[in-house]
Amino acid sequence: MTRLLFLVCALLMAFGVSAQTENINKNPFRQLYMELPTPNVYRNAAGAPGHQYWQQKADYVMDVRLDDATQRIYGTSTITYHNNSPDVLDYLWLQLDQNVRALDSDTYKTGTSNMSERMTLGALARLEPTFDGGFKIDYVQSVEGKPMEYTIERTMMRVELAQPLKPGEKVQLKLKWWYNINNRLTDGGGRSGSEYFEKDDNFLYTIAQFYPRMALYIDNEGWQNKQFLGSGEFTLTFGDYDVKITVPTDHLVAATGTLQNPNTVLTKQQRDRLEMAKKEFVQPVIIASQEEAVEREKTKLTKEQTWHFKAENVRDFAFASSRKFIWDAMAVKQEDGSTTMAMSMYPKEGNPLWERFSTKAVAHTLKWYSHYTFAYPYPVAWSINAADIGMEYPMICFNFGRVEEDGTYSDRTKYGMIGVIIHEVGHNYFPMIVNSDERQWTWMDEGLNTFLQYLTEQQWERNYPSRRGPADKIVDYMKGDKAFISPIMTNSESIWQFGNNAYGKPATALNILRETIMGREQFDYAFKQYANRWKFKHPAPADLFRTMEDASAIDLDWFWRGWFFTTDHTDIALSKVTPFRVNSRNPEKENALAKQRQAEGPRNISDIRNEEIAQTYDEQDPSLKDFYTDYDPLKATVLDQEEYQSYLKGLSEAERAVLDADKYYYELTFENLGGLVMPIILEFTFADGTTEVQKIPAEIWRRDYKKVSKVFPFAKEVTAIELDPFLETADTDRSNNYYPSQSEETRFELFQSRQRGAGENPMQRDRRAKEKEGSNR
Template sequence: MKKFYKGFILLTLIGQIALAQNILNNPGSNHGNKFEQLGTILNTPNEQRTASGAPGVKYWQQRADYKIKCELDEKKLTLKGSETITYYNNSPDVLTYIWIQLDENEHNNLKNANYQSSSRMPSGALTTQVDNMKVGSQGDNGYGINVTKITDATGKNLSYTVNKTMMRIEIPALKSGTQFIFNIDWNYKITDRIAGGGRGGYEFFPEDGNHLFTMAQWYPRLCVYSDVQGWQNHQFTGRGEFALTFGNFNVQMTVPADHMVGSTGECVNYSAVLTPTQMARYNKAKTSTTAPVEIVTLAEAKTAEAKKTEAKKTWVFQANNVRDFAWTSSRKFIWDAMAQPIAGKNVMCMSFYGKEAYALYSKFSSRAVAHTIKTYSDFTIPYPYPVAQSVEAANGMEYPMICFNYGRTDADGTYSESTKNGMLGVVIHEVGHNFFPMIVNSDERQWTWMDEGLNSFVEYLTEELWDNKFPSKKGPAYTIVPYMKLPKDQLEPIMSNSENIVNFGPNAYSKPATGLNILRETIMGRELFDYAFKEYSRRWAFKHPTPADLFRTMEDASGEDLDWFWRGWFYGTDPVDISLDSVRYAKPDFSTTANAGGGNRFGNRPGGSRVDPPAVNAFEDISKIRNRENSSIKFYTDRDLEARDFYWKYDRGLVNIDTSLNAKPQTQPARLPMEEFTAEEKTKYGNKFFYELNFSNKGGLVMPIIVEFTFKDGTKSIDRIPAQIWRLNELKTSKFYVQDKEVASIKIDPMRETADINETNNTWGGSASPSKFQLFKMRTGAGPARGQSVGSNPMQLEKKSK
């Protein structure tokens, strides 16, 4: 294509951020914020969604069944179709209209969502880009859905309104528990997705004159109507993906007779569209669990590319309990398949790809599909569908049972390792989307992270189980550090609407995936995390969860209070930067007399001859006053006089004691009798080493503190301090250690588990002068028991005065 030096290019505008507010309980304090419960933030539990995170007894969701007939015209590059939709109103509400998504309108210059972003003049642009920009001022560019007729089941026209990428259809009042059947006829011009972008469309191969069609978001489809939002009819801008309703599909696709079709669901007429040889290979693949079987070979695909036919064939697919439907069609396809046993049944793992990807896809694609559905099944629920497919189409996008991926070889069939790893990563990621959000069906239009973030996390687990050396990018904590180090004006919380995120990939994919991995590896442990995550998947399979449902289920099923983590990692933008500020080091100093207090954690409370005043509050609160003034309240010591003692009178000023006679200035703390250490004990304790580590939270995000000690003999040990150490002071904390060996150095977060953005303040090199540390041995039976007073008390003085 020509290079054009004068034109325009669209840039991303940093818009206003729509986010779930991180309400602080005690914003002026160094505590009481980061560990406050999320009750003031999460939606109130109800009969639809419980406080445990499970669907409630009155949970409901809608259903939409589709019967679609469509025809692909390869010469005109158009698709026309008609569909019959049966809509089931399972809500308690009466509906007088329904909302339909018209995603293809994103390509129309007049009917797109019109969410504009700022733009600048680039140094160069493609002619196709310039053409796309010019049409806005030159009339309709001809793309987008053309709705030609909408009728009810009797053929009566229904009134409808198209608002950009959404269409409202007025219907007779649809009561709870009833259904409505209606028909839509439509057509549209298919876009060149390579030149114009987008999820669906065609790619043209000029060297052989053929097209590869990926038909996605191709039919008018129902929006979700739910208990948490009503209609999810936010406009489709191309970024925020889809909120869709489950249902059953029967779809007939009429295409050129030499095309191969891959689709959501199972083909119910393979015997009519495949040759006997291809059918035999397909049946063989059903039981091949170790290697893919080529149903259409490379040689056959090359022959089909060269010999085009004018004839047509109709492929028929059935898919049950899915939220969407996509398909692909081309005569370029090699097609292979293998079986993956899941929960007692074989799932057909299939791949479609052109000769340009043969060396990569024939070896890896179907195997990666099989590995993905098996691994995801282990971490979530057993894969419930009969088919899982990967299509090489120079992009990456997911739909039920089928996804479109990239990964082509060089002309000589070779490829780089980065190409291979990229191909494996995208296949795992897109196939994994069958679980999130195709089965656990979150609202992607509002919460991208519940789709991309959760899937990226399990993708990471799956990549790690694919190859121990696989260079996973989303999941390891240290990989999110560059994003977390960005200035605050370039960050937004994970809990932000997808349209308003500046750094979309790190925010919606990597940060939530990293957070879940930190939960699993560092905070909860694998056993607790895996059980809770499986429970979330089980509870919300084929349903519409919200963030609160995930947060609550993870806590409910694990017994872990994780509100602090959701609050910091998902609702905030603070990074982790825990600093090891100082280390105090001491050796024991043996002594026979002990300071009875002075704040030493091994001593008792201060004693001496001071006489305590009456233990009454200096200020009487309203409750005390109201209780006293309430004649119906009878206090126990008024009902039972035997419950009154000396201090009952002392507190009321009924006892006169001259405390000045016994009170003296406390120049020395009280001493308790101690025993001498034996030589054996001195040897035992004399070899102890005492360390006080002082930490500060410079980043703001609380996190566990992982301390690695390296001793002078070269050995190491790890202590994992839970995040709750920050509860009473979110800015500074400390930890005291008794070691059997002298420490040479200390490092925190040695395995880079917490996404600490500044590792320069994580170490101590052993250069500290020893402090004095007195060690005492209390004489057996000497000194006060716990709770026993030390020194004089008012009751003793009263007795002495008599």
Template sequence: MKRIFTSFLLTVSIAGAAIAQDIQNNPGSNHGNKFEQLGTILSTPNEQRTASGAPGAKYWQQRADYNIKCELDEKNLKLTGTETITYFNNSPDPLTYIWLQLDENEHSSLRNSGYQTSSTMPRATTTQNVDKTEVRAGDYDNGLGDVITRLVDATGKKLNYTINKTMMRVDLPAPLKPGAQFVFTVDWNYKISDRMTVGGRGGYEYFPEDGNYLFTMTQWYPRLCVYSDFQGWQNHQFTGRGEFALTFGNFRVQMTVPADHVIGGTGECINYAAVLSPAKLARYNKAKTSATPIEVVTLAEAKAAEKAPSTAKKTWVFQANNVRDFAWGSSRKFVWDAMGTKVGGRNVMAMSYYGKEAYNLYSKYSTRLVAHTIKTYSDFSIPYPYPVAQSVEASNGMEYPMICFNYGRTEKDGTYSESTKNGMIGVIIHEVGHNFFPMIVNSDERQWTWMDEGLNSFVEYLTEELWDNKFPSKKGAAYTIVDYMKLPKDELEPVMTNSENIVRFGPNAYSKPATALNILRESIMGRKLFDYAFKEYARRWAFKHPTPADLFRTMEDASGEDLDWFWRGWFYGTDPVDISLDSVKYAKADVNAKVPDMRPRNAPKVTPPQVNAFEDISKVRNRTDKNIKFQTDRDTATQDFYWKYDRSLVKVDTAKFEKMVKAMPAPEPFVEPLNDADKAKYDDKYFYEINVSNKGGLVMPVIVEFTYKDGSKWVDRIPVQIWRLNEKHASKFYILDKEVASIKLDPMRETADIDETNNYWGKAPEKSKFQLFKQKMNGPVRGQSSGLNPMQVSASK
């Protein structure tokens, strides 16, 4: 069969227009756009979702319970399973079919989503990259993806189904009525892919040095799509980017694996006594009340297992309630440590699984980071509700309920670079934090990545800041998004854009919304108002399916702040922040000024009658209508001088009028000279007028720092509403007690201003330089420390 090769270098193009646009209500004007309400841009409130942002009285959501049995065939790299699903129709709609996700089909050459982006031929590449991106003509089947072997209802009757790429429609034998449930069983299997070459979130990693595997079993079972009040069936195919929209339910999962494997999974293992030795079980029980991590499986035990693989099997049984998904990791390479941590009055088991390659990092940090993360996120949202939280080192970065897969490996000598350590800290906090967003506050990641990644990146930033005050956070602080915001408009799209249509995915879906929320907290609302409203959003939508409108409305409802201008600018638009300090006027008061001459400069003149210059048709017709009589004709007492003057019934002697004007005395002045006390008070005042312009287009508060000639400083925070009547230009008048040496806008870099060169009046700081280099391609395994590091240098002394 003819083989066609495509390049591994992809030029990403926009796959579709942005979903949400920054609608201008008053185009062409300098006002009436940025501060208009979102109005019909947001979904219409109803009985399911209220105008306050809270779930309505008739809010509903579906439920799916799973009973799964599976077996991992390590020798043949295959997973075989059977699952019985109980689907509860809590909607008001009768359903004639249901949709399941077959996300493993992402790896199939026949049944993947079919999405492609532009690609170009490289000047040079590697065989690994060629094999990774190879495409064959015709109906070539690479053998990957889900194989459905049986689909029956509760009575064993065969069900009809249709597979469309990464989704499967199951046709119901009869409509599933509101309030009813449907039970069916599906048997399946698939070849486990090499995650390190094929890519993706799940699969295996092979370690040639010891001949063992590390399995990350994710998106591994057919699972229900979400059927919701706001979109019906979630029908976006899985392309590998936009993640998951899932239904809550209860899981019972039995996993049969090699007997020497250790499993970490969603929920609690309910048969540790059957799968752990007495010594390991005793360590686990001790860890429940330990303040520091205890190794349930030690490094020595993991190394010994690597050298003598078992051919026997064991079955681990896990139970997880009220979760939206289930994932697990399995390997004989795992060191496993754990400790109990108190969160919201309950004991949560914080645990980590990692190979010897990550031991010196993970044994010191991972479980402590898990505990720190669930505690901190609980403070900013809701108390962590689950019994366990786990981190697995797998050269990865992906999240699931109660378990996540992260990276961070050392050199062979056990040392590591600071960047590897910080990267590991950041990814563990981020992925553990996903337990809250979207595992609990269950947004649709397939449609709105930012509601998952952006909100989580924001709280990740808060958590990193509380881990170490010197931690080098990569997103959250306003200045970190500047380079993205200043890109040309054809490289940008609104945050409110479907996941698959974003060119620069990381900055758009992660960094920009995280930065926006941090700016909202620190520089617009203040921490107290913001934190209360954000917690209210988490409380309202915990274990539910929120939409962007629910977040926007709740933040306003719980804070008393009109933030439509903020959502419009940061989430619906692509304009950057660029506020320019255009000019400064300076003055001193003339305390010895003479009282002005108050004589009139222009003598009054006789004013003509104040009647309309044109007699309109209504006046003419009213006057000729014999049935109409005007009130001033009815009541002659109303006919004063001007009634007659307007009708030329009286005349004004112009000469006499002018003579009377000349004889008028000069008016009394309404001001008088300052006394000595006033002179002393106001002679020390300094008057300034600053003029600013909005060059970027995104309205923001104007933060002005005055540096006085004595070296002291004062910061004025002008609220964003100063732009409401003119969105392009604004000015403010100041009366100060000291003379100003310089003025600077946004001194703490709070607003993500993309051009700081126009932020100064007076002496600007000297420009600094930085070195610029081109990065080499094909680096080490993700999260793998490489090269000489300070730890090695220190150890060599």
């Protein structure tokens, strides 16, 4: 018996310990020690670079030729690689990102596909690659011209070193290559390539990833040689660039860096206009007009000339070239007193939209991103009009946005274009300067940039129709099927719903941090600390997480865990409201209230129907009546008053104050149905019509993250309560956010077999309406 009792006790103790351990392991307020890397001499516990932080450097001297007749790039480069690490390197890794378009690319092989009973020829053609993309490497040599052994592994190339590269040493290698330029519209899209304009038989080139680039070697990753499959973008080493680009003589070229030979490649008129633009801070100056661009479209010169650019301390280089380009520019005064040139190039197919908005959007972006981070450090910021998606590189970005043939455009086109320019120019800050690992963590540049894009859009125009940022815009994603939702902390190539995961959710999380968790002042201070600590360096997620806490004294581990490491969503229910009043023990007051409640309270059906009884027995026979027949237990007596006065004399001053206040007390019970702990924001409406907002920090859930209660005292009676009244927490089900409960109306749209003005944009419809009004006069 004793042994059996011992076993039972042991099992109960084990169950209790197991349950306690499970509760601790699931507690969203446990610290992030297990998830974050251990601080060290390279990255400290405050989220800043450590006292032995280091990073590599790669300098490039390149000669590149764009063959407009064959749509090819030919290039040679000399790379000087500086080993600033404490490690000895036996080999170097280079990125060959163009190989993502090779006929044997893993991107094609790993892409899923299916067949149906009805297939188009275009769909069948896309089942196998036809474009012969990818780098063709002619040689890899030492600077002395000796062949270097190399191995190409899909989108990466390992170069063997004749001698190990010791700390503090540098090595030079020379490369020669070429590749076919993909058509951005017909060869599977892409971040760069060519666009063909059939009407005037011309090309517009936006060229990037056009040279073998040094992979990043870093303290927390070693070589970042994860293969490029198309989603995870680029992680690169800072360095200096000296690049010569040979193109047809009638082309205009925009590129990373500063033009070194304007007297050779620009006309005197263009140079004079550019000097004017350097003094203009309000309106862009046209450097090359639309009329001039149209004339160049007709010439199609085959003679070539070379544009020479230099850039210092950049992580990449890109350029654009076309005879179709219109060019405008204006100066931007930075907060530190420096001046940057905001410039745009675009074909006539972008006008009047681009001439009116592009360069001003560039200038606006530099102003507000600098406000939230640091002064823009480069001499120029370009916006280039291109087909398809937007894409960013140091000092230059490619952005969509075209008008209809009649010059009109929809509001979606306008705001989409302005938004993408803000976003892509903003990428100069993240990740071109705050150089995070895009191959591993897309959200560290896209999410942070989308957040700042939202802030900048709202400074552009009141009620700007931003797609992402506010909490309510992420609700549909957060409440979706979890089988197709990834945690933010998921590698770029493995993400479900790329846009929502890497752009929308982290941007929303940062906006919630700023508006609801930390407050604008604390958030802005901490975020600026992060940006300045890591500009021209290589931060990791832990560096952001730790800096935001270090600079604010706010424990955010629960927030990072919930929003970045899980797929939980916010659904906090106001499940119960129980009102209370203090019993004053004043017999006259309390008895009167009791009588009122009895009179006004609900009556059961039997009592109501019993009124039909003609005569009760004691009404028939009065002798049945006694003291209790007419006794009123709620009648206050002299003895009741004496007992009440004695009770008052025994109260302390503090207790008497509570009694005299005679407040209304409401016990509110909240349930965490979505799993994501968040602050509880409540708006109380009182009987006199006034309102009051109370905010309870998320730490209220720290001991029980599933269900909590809290009592709220008020001097006035509460008639209504709303949870999350300002849509701050991305609550996915607002039907349980009200007291008294209420349902939110859903509007449905009636089906119309024919819609008026189908295919028209608002500008065209307005034009047609005005023409009709004129004809009716």
